Amino acid sequence: MKVGVLQFFSWPERRVAIETVYERALERIEVMDRTGYDAVWLAEHHFHSFSVCPSVHMLGTMAAARTKRLRIGTAVSLAPFYHPDVTKQAGLDIFHHRSGTREKTSIIETPGSGVALLDYDDDGWLYIYLLNGSTIAAFKGNEPPPRAMLLHNNQDGTFTDVTNKAGVANERWGFGVAVGDYDNDGWPDIYVANFGKNRLYHNNHDGTFTDVAEKAGVTLGGWSTGPTWGDYDHDGRLDLFVPGYVKFDADHPPIAGQGNIPPNFCQFRGIAVMCGPRGLPGERDHLFHNNGDGTFTDVSVKAGVSDPDGYFGLAAVFVDVDDDGWIDLLVANDSTPNYFYRNRHDGTFEDVSYGSGFALSEDGREQASMGIAVGDYNRDGKVDFFTTTFSDDYKTLYRNEGGGNFADAVAGNLSSARQRKNRSSALRQPRHRHSCAAIRRSECDCSRTP
Numbered sequence: 002m003k004v005g006v007l008q009f010f011s012w013p014e015r016r017v018a019i020e021t022v023y024e025r026a027l028e029r030i031e032v033m034d035r036t037g038y039d040a041v042w043l044a045e046h047h048f049h050s051f052s053v054c055p056s057v058h059m060l061g062t063m064a065a066a067r068t069k070r071l072r073i074g075t076a077v078s079l080a081p082f083y084h085p086d087v088t089k090q091a092g093l094d095i096f097h098h099r100s101g102t103r104e105k106t107s108i109i110e111t112p113g114s115g116v117a118l119l120d121y122d123d124d125g126w127l128y129i130y131l132l133n134g135s136t137i138a139a140f141k142g143n144e145p146p147p148r149a150m151l152l153h154n155n156q157d158g159t160f161t162d163v164t165n166k167a168g169v170a171n172e173r174w175g176f177g178v179a180v181g182d183y184d185n186d187g188w189p190d191i192y193v194a195n196f197g198k199n200r201l202y203h204n205n206h207d208g209t210f211t212d213v214a215e216k217a218g219v220t221l222g223g224w225s226t227g228p229t230w231g232d233y234d235h236d237g238r239l240d241l242f243v244p245g246y247v248k249f250d251a252d253h254p255p256i257a258g259q260g261n262i263p264p265n266f267c268q269f270r271g272i273a274v275m276c277g278p279r280g281l282p283g284e285r286d287h288l289f290h291n292n293g294d295g296t297f298t299d300v301s302v303k304a305g306v307s308d309p310d311g312y313f314g315l316a317a318v319f320v321d322v323d324d325d326g327w328i329d330l331l332v333a334n335d336s337t338p339n340y341f342y343r344n345r346h347d348g349t350f351e352d353v354s355y356g357s358g359f360a361l362s363e364d365g366r367e368q369a370s371m372g373i374a375v376g377d378y379n380r381d382g383k384v385d386f387f388t389t390t391f392s393d394d395y396k397t398l399y400r401n402e403g404g405g406n407f408a409d410a411v412a413g414n415l416s417s418a419r420q421r422k423n424r425s426s427a428l429r430q431p432r433h434r435h436s437c438a439a440i441r442r443s444e445c446d447c448s449r450t451p
């Protein structure tokens with residue numbers, strides 16, 4: 002049997018007269034009829050969630066087509082959203098992200114950068130700040146560095162590059178950005194996490210920014226990644242957490258088999274690739290307390306969030322996980338256990354990563370976590386989390402079960418008994434960067450690189 006499909010896209014078709022839709026559809030059915038088709042499916046795709054019935058276009062075509070020899074079938078699919086790509090018409094295609102070379106010979110060339118949406122001039126419209134990466138050549142001053150881009154919203158669906166006027170080109174190797182009004186002047190400021198010194202762009206209220214990171218004491222200087230703002234101590238001022246990734250020396254990139262780096266830490270599926278993060282020394286994390294006078298104090302150790310083992314942090318978020326009115330802190334770590342720090346309400350945090358179930362996947366395995374999305378997906382009033390991971394691994398949906406406990410909702414096929422067993426097993430694992438070796442070999446591929 003020869004079967005054809007005639008598709009209807011309900012939303013775009015509404016711009017065309019019904020008669021025209023019938024005529025076009027019947028013309029195609031005529032062709033199918035003449036060319037040996039035995040049957041045709043009239044398939045309708047809806048682009049909104051409130052309509053699941055066949056449209057008049059499809060029903061009319063059905064009625065008209067009954068006179069034909071063809072057998073007619075119908076199907077309605079539901080696509081809740083329609084996302085046409087408007088990059089070019091919005092003027093956003095002028096931005097080009099760069100990160101090293103195509104060969105990706107070192108780990109610094111592999112992660113992406115980040116983007117922030119902010120209304121920096123308080124006109125009620127969101128603007129786009131796109132971070133850029135860099136190259137080893139640019140980092141060493143041998144070529145112009147790639148630039149970040151701030152795109153002004155023209156309020157007509159298009160954007161204009163205002164980077165030069167705003168003074169936010171960064172021109173460093175960017176890996177994360179977070180927006181927050183740290184000085185409570187009502188205007189959002191921008192923190193940029195780089196490889197090398199970080200930026201704190203203070204909003205001058207006139208469409209321009211000034212980098213005050215040095216004066217504020219938040220430059221750091223290693224490899225910083227996805228930062229987050231939050232007032233963890235309830236003093237009314239936003240504080241800043243900055244995860245660290247890997248200690249990397251651009252002049253002496255890690256080489257397989259040298260130093261403390263086993264050759265299999267620089268392989269992917271048996272093929273030699275860049276080294277890391279396993280085998281490389283990790284960069285620590287930093288919590289900066291806002292002093293209220295334009296400066297910050299690094300309180301990481303005192304607060305209990307300094308990451309003394311140097312896990313490979315890529316993203317962080319301040320959020321009240323347990324609904325006690327105090328923000329807690331989550332950190333997505335690459336190839337190492339994730340952190341969940343519970344706010345103790347006294348300026349310090351309790352590390353409940355393992356007991357909560359957030360440190361490892363349901364089968365007791367550390368994943369290569371790359372990012373964290375926040376939202377209450379099951380509408381039970383408790384905020385849930387979705388972490389992105391490396392290729393070949395599943396992305397984990399952490400369902401918040403209340404009381405600071407998570408369940409891995411993706412690996413839901415495991416029995417609750419298995420879950421309890423794995424969680425208690427995880428609790429016994431040593432908190433060590435290479436805990437991979439302590440977990441059963443069959444559950445952990447140590448040759449994997451991110």
Ligand SMILES: [Ca+2]
Binds near residue numbers: 183187189
């Ligand atoms: Ca501000």
Ligand SMILES: [Ca+2]
Binds near residue numbers: 236240291
């Ligand atoms: Ca604070």
Ligand SMILES: [Ca+2]
Binds near residue numbers: 344
């Ligand atoms: Ca809390």
Ligand SMILES: [Ca+2]
Binds near residue numbers: 378
């Ligand atoms: Ca929930």
